[in-house]
Amino acid sequence: AWTETGEAVVGEVGEMVIAAPMPSMPIYFWNDPDGNRYRDAYFEVYPGVWRHGDWITMEADGGCVVHGRSDSTINRGGVRMGSADIYQAVEALPEITEALVIGAELPHGGYHMPLFVVLRDGYDLDDALVEKIRTTIRREASPRHVPDEIIDVPAIPITRTGKRLEIPVKKLIQGVSPETAINRATVADTAALDWYIDYAQRFQHHRADTSTLT
Known part of the structure; x- marks a missing residue:
């Protein structure tokens, strides 16, 4: 969970990010030859870091609470x-x-x-x-x-x-x-x-x- 400035937080609501490669990460969108829509969807907020579009809270015990879409929050x-x-x-x-x-x-x-x-x-x-x-x-x-x-x-x-x-x-x-x-x-x-x-x-x-x- 990251803040708007890209700081990791525990016990607070933040943006769900994926900072390491994941096997199921899509590599492009259909009918998006220049990749602009793909980059805007996932990498616009934190350059080079995947922002999934959900609000989450990472708990101190390692648990995670998903609160819903960040764009509809x-x-x-x-x-x-x-x-x-x-x-x-x-x-x-x-x-x-x-x-x-x-x-x-x-x-x-x-x-x-x-x-x-x-x-x-x-x-x-x-x-x-x-x-x-x-x-x-x-x-x-x-x-x-x-x-x-x-x-x-x-x-x-x-x-x-x-x-x-x-x-x-x-x-x-x-x-x-x-x-x-x-x-x-x-x-x-x-x-x-x-x-x-x-x-x-x-x-x-x-x-x-x-x-x-x-």
Whole structure:
């Protein structure tokens, strides 16, 4: 586990790096003849050292805790948090089947951390369930993990390999165009993604209206 300045730390969250050759290390990307995408993906942060893209904590006894992807880690008020901690808490609730959380630094300041949830049949996202979700996250994770907003959604967008589209949704909420934020060919269900595109546009319009009023 390395800090942003490349110092190894124990008992603290840091970037997972691999400082020695490993047998399964890929040597290039498909359709990347000059190797730029490959180098940007793994060697841009620490020149010559593989950055895997995960937050980890190396314990003094040699154990390792993986907190989640570093590029999708929530950074609220300077405190880094793994989205996996929220998923573990929320998806254990009987009312919820899936969830997606993002933390978005907004243009011109501000931070927005919504939690999107898919409910099981027969449940509604009423005030009682919202409070139950917040209380569960506060107890199982921490008060800082409690989202700004909890939203009932029809589906969670995932890639064809089953990964949540945290980064594309974050970019959409930050105002990035859909064409730039995501390659639709990699999405398992584009209809699910379209809901988030509409949400992001509504969110941006609301921010613009609020800014005009103030």
